[in-house]
Amino acid sequence: MSRNKWIILVLVLVLGVVALSACSQSTPEVVEKVVEKTVVVTQVVEKEVEKTVVVTEVVEKEVEVTPTPMPEPVTLRAYSTTDIPSLDPQVAEDVVSINAIETLFVHLTNYDLETAEIVPETATSWDISDDGLTYTFHLRTDIPWVKHNPVTAETTQEVDEDGNPRFVTANDFVYGIKRACDPNLGSYYSSVIAPLIVGCNEVLNAEDPANIPQELIDAIGVEAPDDATLVVHLNFPASYFMSMTPMWTLAAVPQWAIEANGDKWIEAGNIVTDGRFVLNEWVHGVRRTFLRNPLMPKDMYGTGNIEKIVTNVVPDTSTGYALWLNNEVETSGIPDAELQGHLEKFKDETIQVPDLAVFYFGFRETKPPFDDPRVRRAFSAAFDREKFVQEVRQGQGLPMKHFAPPGIFGAPPIDEVGVGFDPEFAQQQLADAGYPNCEGFPTVTLLGYSGQSTLNWIEFAQQQWQEHLGCSPDVIQIEQQSFRELLGATAADVPDEEAPHMWTLGWGPDYPDENNWVGDVLWCDNPGNRMKRTCNEIDDMIVKAREETDPDKRIEMYRQIEEDFFGKDGEMPFAPLYLRIAFVAQHSWLTAPRALFGGEQFYNWTIDQAAQMAAQGK
């Protein structure tokens, strides 16, 4: 045989071995097992009596054991477009992290799924002092701190140095809330809670964050008179504080685990949790798996039947949608290009999910010609929101005439406040401002996010302003920048001559109260006052409304504030456009009531496992 043939032969053999090793099926489980073998012997004895003797003999034998199939846990198969940035309740800032934290941790209170009202969770009840400055929470003390071992799949309750089982106490909340005031964590949400809680802002803004004096930390207004009582002291009677109590930032966290592992305390195997699920696996950038926490008090399990959650990281929505078409995930976003086809084929397996983010065109109130409220009103009223949502957003949105959307405490009913689209009113306002049919109107700049979708809606706006105001598209100069650049270009400290006249931006709520809208975005004393509003009587009412303890009066005050901003004589600091709503593909075997606020409550989701498995051909 020639040398070449030998080489070919060897190569074929090697490839064959590799292929066989790859193709080989997993071998059946073989165990060495001691079995008792019973032998029945019939023997004849001398007395000619037939006797049956049972001989028991012990033999060792290799047997193949086919394990009894365990019922498959009810499994939610999901995907997210990113890895979890953080599982630390005081650090988390994004939806992916907040969903995971809702799964792994209980909070002080919770949001009702349907009404977004505050319902008990760890706190079973609460009292508010007459002056509205002190909140006392009465906590249950039967929620265990647990640690899950990913290798053995065992969940065990944590114990203290003396061997006593650890349960969630008020002290864990005190530690968590004080930790949330620590500027070194660098969490956006620290700045949301800090102005309310006594002493928190002082710590957050400490001169030397690396060496915060202990007395400053001790002065934070949160205390635990006993394990079951948590007291929070506020700087002012913030009526909206209760609506913030389900926030992850205020959650209890395990001090001993954090101190033992530092930033790594959230990794699988290290993390100590107190929620309905435990973290069984976290392969960064690939997958995380959650299992039901078997030690959770039964009354806190939730109404759902899901026992296991497997979430893969799928950055591309088109791939996620393909997985959904293949019944490999229960729910998926729908790529824009597929939306119309999907709605035709799978109308019954489509839900609409609002994220309560409202988008708008901001106006620089100090930059002519938008320093005239009539010009701002004209540009707002000349925009057909209904047509915009249908044509540009493909139906994924709700036209908005004012700022705060339904579901927010204090938000006026959707159609009762605000001018919205009114071309005649728009033309009149522009004429009154000295620009009839847009004659003599100066060139203005409109800055939008980069990307085709934003360009689509800016171009739609140009058409609208041409059609209803007579402003040539040349008058509106379009610029597009990345989101970061846009934030920088529209910041309050940017001089007028460098800032754009108009820009696109949106606001999603942190907590379900009007104060988070008009107070945190439009209030003139807000550091993020991009519109450069000057303070007036509306701002006085914003301050009064946030401290008003009578809910009915607050609702009425916020209605008036929205009217003063977006009504016919309103200041119109921006033109509200639409509430974002996403179409989501969801298989019929999943019942998933979506959370308006906070993380998704997977423990209240239900899967018809028989239908799910049938779809997978099992």
Added chain:
Amino acid sequence: MTRYIIRRLLVSIPVVFAIVLFTFAVVHALPGGPFSNVGEKAMPEQMRVIMERRFGLDQPLYIQFWNYLKMLAHGDLGPMMRMRSQTVNDIVSQTWPVSIQLGSLAVFLAFVIGVPAGIFAALRRNSWVDYTATFVAVLGVSINNIVLGPLLILIFGVWLKILPIAFWGAEPPWILGFLPKPTWQFWTHAVLPVFTLGTAMSASIARLTRASLLEVLMSDYIRTARAKGLKERTVIIRHALKNSLIPVATILGPLLAGVLTGTFVVEQIFALNGMGRQFLMSIEQREYFLLSSLTLIFSVMLVLGNLFVDIIYAWLDPRIRYD
């Protein structure tokens, strides 16, 4: 040759240094920073300042760069500023093996398809074999990964349901730090992404091989070989083929450096946790340390790839000597 390799490696150090310095400067010149915004909201100024101070971003750029070099000297690629339970070393050790596995399989596939296709096309010039190979090659080059990937997913994953739609079939811990366990699951998951990535490369290689071989076949020494009465097979395999592969070898260096350090599009489409995805994420989120480190790895790979090409040259063309 050894002296040549050592010399080349030493010369490469300032090149790599310059690339890292340039990247470091450019990255920091991008508008915004890692703490300028939180999702769709602006980060409060106070928080931004504190966090920038924590990671030394408040220092002058040359001090930041010096600190970064000191970290590199200790084998530390730096911290992750947003995903703080991870370090850049963690990210690289998790994702680079996936890119190496995907890239090397794709390059292997590209050569297995591309070189023979180019040879057959050249040997059967202007025949249906040539036209078919050229057509397929043009098609392969023309169809972008961003089109081919979803198309393959649709056909083989969704319609025929014979191959997995997404994910890599192997996970850490890796064998020897970067090799997968060669399970059935690994191979089935590798088919679509490897084919997607390898197709365009194989098309380029086929076209290059064809053109190069045609040129070599018309050269004087081939005519001499034929005139000596050598068999056509011997002329092709022993004399023409090796020389015709020199241009192919030239693209091998950058090709290897490119695909072994991550291919964003394929990793994105097939949900693979490779290094290419990290490139984009690091730019989007202004993860300065991650982006600088990935660029460093890429530039080192490029240097090594080109060195590898030089060594291949010497093997392909005995006239080339480096010492």
